[in-house]
Amino acid sequence: MAKLAFLGLGNMGLAMAENLLKAGHSLTVYNRTAAKAAPLQALGALVAATPAEAARGAEAAFTMVTDDEALLHLSTGPDGLLAGLAPGAVHVSCSTVGPGTTARLAEAHAVHGSQFVAAPVFGKPDAAAAAKLWVGLAGPADARRRVRPWLEPLGQGVYEFGDDPAAANVVKLCGNFMLGAAIEAMAEAFTLAEKSGVGRQPLYEFLVNTLFNCPVYHNYGRLIASKSYRPVGALPAVIRKDFRLVLDHAQQQAVPMPLAQLVHNRLTTTVARHETDVDWTAFARRVSEDAGLEA
Numbered sequence: 066m067a068k069l070a071f072l073g074l075g076n077m078g079l080a081m082a083e084n085l086l087k088a089g090h091s092l093t094v095y096n097r098t099a100a101k102a103a104p105l106q107a108l109g110a111l112v113a114a115t116p117a118e119a120a121r122g123a124e125a126a127f128t129m130v131t132d133d134e135a136l137l138h139l140s141t142g143p144d145g146l147l148a149g150l151a152p153g154a155v156h157v158s159c160s161t162v163g164p165g166t167t168a169r170l171a172e173a174h175a176v177h178g179s180q181f182v183a184a185p186v187f188g189k190p191d192a193a194a195a196a197k198l199w200v201g202l203a204g205p206a207d208a209r210r211r212v213r214p215w216l217e218p219l220g221q222g223v224y225e226f227g228d229d230p231a232a233a234n235v236v237k238l239c240g241n242f243m244l245g246a247a248i249e250a251m252a253e254a255f256t257l258a259e260k261s262g263v264g265r266q267p268l269y270e271f272l273v274n275t276l277f278n279c280p281v282y283h284n285y286g287r288l289i290a291s292k293s294y295r296p297v298g299a300l301p302a303v304i305r306k307d308f309r310l311v312l313d314h315a316q317q318q319a320v321p322m323p324l325a326q327l328v329h330n331r332l333t334t335t336v337a338r339h340e341t342d343v344d345w346t347a348f349a350r351r352v353s354e355d356a357g358l359e360a
Contacts, residue, residue: 070123078129080193088218095119117149152178164231185237189298203233245328252349294347305332
C-alpha cells in the first residue's frame with residue numbers, strides 16, 4: 066500500500082480521502098479548517114498542520130479544493146505542498162480549475178522535480194462516498210501509470226486523455242457545460258408542458274424511461290420536475306465559477322458558446338438572489354419565472 070496525502074476536505078474531498086483509507090493506504094490529510102479532518106483521524110489518518118507537512122514523504126498528494134486561487138495557494142504558497150513534496154512524487158489535482166492554472170502548476174512541478182497530473186472527477190458527494198465517481202486523467206504517461214491504482218478505489222472508471230494535464234480540465238469543463246445544457250433543456254421542456262396543461266412529472270417519467278434513459282436525466286430531471294432542488298450536490302456559486310471557466314477558455318479558443326453564456330447568466334441570477342441552500346440545478350427556476358409560473 067502507498068503513503069499518500071490528501072489536501073482539501075470539503076464534502077467531496079472528505080469522501081474521497083475516506084475511500085483511500087478504506088483501500089488500505091497510509092494517509093496524511095490537511096484542511097484549512099482542521100476540525101473537518103476529525104472523521105478521518107478517527108479512521109487512522111494523520112493530520113498535518115500545513116500543506117507542506119502533509120506532502121512530506123508522500124508518494125502522491127491529492128488536492129480537491131474549490132477554485133484556481135485556492136489550488137495555487139495550497140500548492141505554491143508559503144508552506145505549500147511543493148515545499149514538502151519529494152522530487153519524483155506526484156501531485157494529483159482533482160479540482161475543477163482552468164487549463165491555464167493546470168499549465169502553471171505543471172511547469173512549477175517540472176522545475177521542482179516532481180510530477181503533476183490532473184484528475185478532475187464527475188459526481189456528487191453521495192457518489193464520492195459510494196466510490197462511484199468518474200475520473201478524467203491526463204499527464205505524463207509514467208505518472209498516469211503510477212497514480213491509476215490510487216484513483217481506481219475512488220470511482221467507477223478512469224479515462225485517460227494524454228500527456229498534457231490541461232486536457233483533463235478541458236474535459237471537465239466540457240462535461241459540466243453539457244450538464245448545464247441538459248438542465249436548461251429539461252427546464253424549458255417541463256415548463257412548456259406545465260403551461261400547456263401537461264404535468265411535469267408524467268412528462269419526466271415518460272422521457273427518462275424512453276428517449277433520455279440515462280443518469281443525468283433521471284437524477285437532475287427528478288429535481289426539475291418536482292421543483293425541489295435538494296439534496297444539495299454542488300452550490301450554484303461553485304458551478305457559476307465553473308461556467309466562468311468554460312466561457313474564459315472558449316474565448317481563448319475563439320469558440321462561440323451562447324448556451325454556456327445563458328446558463329452562466331441563470332446561475333448569476335440564482336447567486337444574486339442568495340439561494341445558498343439548494344442544488345445548482347435550482348437555476349431551472351429562472352425558466353419557470355420567465356414563463357410566469359413562479360413568483
